[in-house]
Amino acid sequence: MTVLVFGGNGQVGRELLRALAPLGRVVATTRSGTLPDGSACEVADFDRPGSLAALLDHVQPSVVVNAAAYTAVDRAEQEPEAAFRANAEAPGAIARWCAAHGVPLVHYSTDYVFDGQGNAPYREDAPTAPLGVYGSSKRDGEEAVRAAGGRHLIFRTAWVYAAHGSNFLRTMLRVGAERDQLRVVADQIGTPTPAALIADVTAQALRHPGGLSGTWHLTASGQTSWHGFAEAIFAEALATGVLAKAPAVEAIPSSEYPTPAKRPAWSVLDNRRLQQDFGIALPSWQDGLERVMAEIAAG
Numbered sequence: 001m002t003v004l005v006f007g008g009n010g011q012v013g014r015e016l017l018r019a020l021a022p023l024g025r026v027v028a029t030t031r032s033g034t035l036p037d038g039s040a041c042e043v044a045d046f047d048r049p050g051s052l053a054a055l056l057d058h059v060q061p062s063v064v065v066n067a068a069a070y071t072a073v074d075r076a077e078q079e080p081e082a083a084f085r086a087n088a089e090a091p092g093a094i095a096r097w098c099a100a101h102g103v104p105l106v107h108y109s110t111d112y113v114f115d116g117q118g119n120a121p122y123r124e125d126a127p128t129a130p131l132g133v134y135g136s137s138k139r140d141g142e143e144a145v146r147a148a149g150g151r152h153l154i155f156r157t158a159w160v161y162a163a164h165g166s167n168f169l170r171t172m173l174r175v176g177a178e179r180d181q182l183r184v185v186a187d188q189i190g191t192p193t194p195a196a197l198i199a200d201v202t203a204q205a206l207r208h209p210g211g212l213s214g215t216w217h218l219t220a221s222g223q224t225s226w227h228g229f230a231e232a233i234f235a236e237a238l239a240t241g242v243l244a245k246a247p248a249v250e251a252i253p254s255s256e257y258p259t260p261a262k263r264p265a266w267s268v269l270d271n272r273r274l275q276q277d278f279g280i281a282l283p284s285w286q287d288g289l290e291r292v293m294a295e296i297a298a299g
């Protein structure tokens, strides 16, 4: 089996290269043709969706996993064309190639397809109503993947972090080491989800014999605010020796931390369908944090 992973240097992409290795030959792509360890890989540029079919023809994958995306939520407000190209046009081109060749496609989407006005975990069939360009482009990407008509597994995830890459946990550890006091938003509620969990579940789903196609919510279990997550990060960092001292974390409303893109206030996704359909248990977000912090502590 040849598995083609788009975005091999992103948070989820890096974990996929590890998690999918037991399935067969894994071929990675990045924009530069180089992986974080310096080794060479295939080049895929989502700014040129028309170029992707030739790459797919060349690799002849038996499974495609798309972890590449334009993820700069605030910058997307100024660069909508780039966001829609990478998040909607490129996945559409990949999905059409996959459908034409009978190749299953795994694609990731986001809690930002919802407007965050709910107060119960969003089910997969809840109406989408993105608040900004990033969420709209990801919603269009989902629709393009479905419209292609092939077998697809769309996993909507949220609040992704890892021991590597650009994410909230790494930002907290960096600024927490420099400052005695931080102010963190407490009125956005969601579920911090390790990239490793997303990759491991993807591998399990691909091993599942059912040949299922559809959309599932793939997050850790439970919920917290960014403020709650920050406090848990610092408690765990102290417990594992990653930080010698922790800052005081003040809870603030989103109105005191304005950003170019509006974020959904309520981002909790109901992940029960994935657990039922694939027989997978999704651990708590606290469990995920412990694992990622242990990885950071181990160096």
Ligand SMILES: NC(=O)c1ccc[n+]([C@@H]2O[C@H](COP(=O)([O-])OP(=O)(O)OC[C@H]3O[C@@H](n4cnc5c(N)ncnc54)[C@H](OP(=O)(O)O)[C@@H]3O)[C@@H](O)[C@H]2O)c1
Residues within 6 Å of the ligand: 006, 007, 008, 009, 010, 011, 012, 013, 030, 031, 032, 044, 045, 046, 047, 066, 067, 068, 069, 070, 071, 086, 108, 109, 110, 111, 138, 156, 157, 158, 159, 160, 161, 165, 166, 195
């Ligand atoms: N991060 C989150 O909190 C979050 C939340 C919900 C859903 N998701 C979804 O989960 C998936 C994985 O996200 P992630 O956190 O792993 O993202 P990430 O760490 O930001 O990685 C994004 C990847 O996409 C690549 N990429 C961006 N623009 C590209 C382009 N024009 N052409 C080719 N490659 C391009 C990046 O390559 P470069 O390194 O070259 O830029 C990188 O490999 C995405 O579908 C994302 O929308 C993420």
